[in-house]
Amino acid sequence: MPISRRDLIKLGALAGALGLTARPGLLRADTPAIKPLRILILGGTGFIGPHQVRYAVARGHQVTVFNRGQRQADLPGGVEHLNGDRDKGDLAALKGREWDVCIDNPTSTPFWVRDAAKVLKGKVKQYMFVSTISVYADNGTPNADEDAALAKYTGRNVMKETRDSLRANMALYGPLKAACEFEARKQFRGTATIVRPGLIVGPGDPTDRFTYWPVRLAQGGDVVAPGDGSDPVQVIDARDLTEWMIRLAESRTFGVFNATGPNYTMSMAALLHGIRATTTAGATLHWIPTTFLAEQKVSPWSDMPVWIPAQGDSAGFGQRNIGRALATGLSFRPLATTASDTLAWFKSLxxxxxxxxxxxxxxxREKTLLDAWKAKAAG
Known part of the structure; x- marks a missing residue:
């Protein structure tokens, strides 16, 4: 059964974005922070963690990462590694320690937040939780901000949900992240920072949700492009996201922030033309109407990454308000930089x-789709 757009939206934004314009006040990584911090990063070896660690170390901070030790990552020397398993409640390595800030990257189950608080409450001055724009109950209103209603968990016991139950039912993702936010604010009252990224992109992305486009356009030829190009899209380069988060820690900024970009409405056409301009392959974009894509069972977001039709209950999906984050210094590198760096990283794999x-x-499948569209257009 084809997934509905409503379900897709709730599953889709596992979180964002691409920098398109530089903003004043962007801090160089090699500029030492005014006051070095002791930073604990829960996770630290996934997609965004290494970017956080490298920027923090370059700024002169002392970094500790805590994870199961099962994933290798290219982290700078001097980073402290602690091991434990949060699924099993094993946080013994954190006991009796203090840090200025804790950044919680991988958590999607509320009991992880609760258990972290048992060890870290009163031991950290700031708790920064990485959430997602999937926490929102509704995506139909353009320019909705952080005060919009959140998805509600309707199961039996939110503290009994695990990573396995989430994998079995991804419809729980948004509600569980919203419940994690609630627990974070409850446990770290007055010292919590909630970051809600959109689609996170750039070097290191394991999902290829954005990577598909630089790779495909660099191959040249006839390329399927979704809709008429006018649908707005939002993404965030992992480096823009993580560097801004470290700066939030340096300034001890609390609150809730949507974190995606750019700082203006970007259309799907602008995204693809911008990426294409970084190559010399001469790809030809064929914009295929949303209705025809639906008839051919081409799914937004997965088959056509980044894109969700700006219609009905998804009218606001690519237009989340990011004013609060911009006011705290969220800045963006050029689209060309993100696209080129992503392609170079992918080619190194x-x-x-x-x-x-x-x-x-x-x-x-792309060829079959193009042939079908050309036949329809000719008939």
């Missing part, structure tokens, strides 16, 4: 990884 993108159309 092993051949078997490059052979199959995690998102987007396969070459065979």
């Amino acid at each position: 092993p051949a078997e990884r490059q052979a199959k993108l995690g998102s987007g159309l396969t070459p065979e």
Whole structure:
């Protein structure tokens, strides 16, 4: 059964974005912070963690990462590594320690927040929780801000939900993240910072949700593009997100912030033309109407990454208000930089990884779709 757009939206924004314009006040990574911090990062070896660690170390901070130790990451020397398993309540390595800030990257289950608080409450001056724009109950209103209603958990016991139950039912993702936010504000009252990213993109992205486009456009030829190009989209480069988060820690900024970009309405056409301009392959974009894509069972977000039609209950999906984050210094690197760096990173991966993108159309399906569209247009 095809997934509905409403369900897709609730599952989709696992979180964002691409910098398109530089903003005043962007701090160089090699500029020492005024006051070095002791930073604890829960996770630290996934997608955004290494970007956080590298920027924080370059700014002169002392960084500790806490995770299961099962994933390797290229982290700078001098970073302290602590191990434990939050699924099993094993946070013993954190006991008796103090940090200026804790950044919680991987948490999607509220009991992880509760258990972290048992060890860290009163031991950290700021708790920063990485949430998602998927926490919102509704995506139909353009320019909605952080005060919009959140998704509600309707299960039996939110503290009994685990990563396994989430994997089995991804419809829980938004409600569980919203419940995590509630627990964070409850446990770290007055010292919590909630960051709600949109689609996070750039070097290191394991999902290929954005990577598909630089890779595909660099290949050239006839390229399927979704809709008429006017649908707004939002994304955030992982480096823009994480560097801004470290600066929030330096300034001890609390509150709730949507974190995606750019700082103006960007259309799907602007995104794809901007990416295409970084290549010399001469790709030809074929904009195929939303109705025809639906008839051909081409899914927004997965088959056509980044894109969700700006219609009905998804009219506001690509237009979240980010005014609060901009006011605290969220800044964006150029789209060309993100696209070029992402492509270069992807080309550095092993051949078997490059052979199959995690998102987007396969070459065979794209050709079939283009042939069907041309036949319809000619008939």
